[in-house]
Amino acid sequence: MKKIHILHLYPNEMNIYGDRGNLLALKFRLQQHGIEPVIHFHHAKQALPQKIDIVLGGGGQDSAQSDIQNDVLRVGNKLHRLAEAGVPMLMICGMYQLFCHRFVTQDNQEIKGIGIFNAETIASNMRMVGNLKVSSEFGILYGFENHSGRTFLAKDQSALGKVLRGNGNNGRDKTEGARTNNVFGAYLHGPMLPNNPNFADTLIALAAKNVFGEFKPTKLDDQLAELARAGASKRAY
Secondary structure: OEEEEEEEEOOOOOOOOOOHHHHHHHHHHHHHOOEEEEEEEEOOOOOOOOOOOEEEEOOOOHHHHHHHHHHHHHOHHHHHHHHHOOOOEEEEOHHHHHOOOEEEOOOOOEEEOOOOOOEEEEEEEEEEEEEEEEEEOOEEEEEEEEEEEEEEEOOOOEOOEEEEEOOOOOOOOOEEOEEEOOEEEEOOEOOHHHHOHHHHHHHHHHHHHHHHOOOOOOOOOOHHHHHHHHHHHHOOO
């Protein structure tokens, strides 16, 4: 059976909002598409695995981001090389911020990031919590945002999408998330991929084409996901 290697970054520290569900969704969908998922967990001070086809990261508290900051910087060059090679990655909330240049906390602590996204995050006094609806090239994306940091993209940095409901990156410019090559950042919890199966298959297709040269999907039964999405479409913020 064909294999896809998934790397999950800091699963203990960066999983405060259940973003590990993204890993479970990818595992299930890979299996349904006839591909064996091989899962690697990266913890601080460990070496990254030799084979990496998809990278995932989740949300965490400011203190957790501070705790793993040095290790993120340590493996940053390898993550940059993977990004340049077109490896698909999905970074949610806290890991999204660590893939930017920096995060300045409310007590003015600077947590340095690796700069895959040309952006920075500044803490605010207002917490942005609620249902998020985003228009993107991958269709409408649904999720739940819960963050006080405001992320500002540089002019040359592409967003993941445009906010239709909610705050997104900063509550001001209607952008949500970021994209560099096949690396995606977002504030979409929920977790994101079970709510947006088409986007999950996008990550799988990108990885499969990198590894095997093609992707032949199996038609999956997404009735439950579509019911959840229909409910999400009707929710107020």
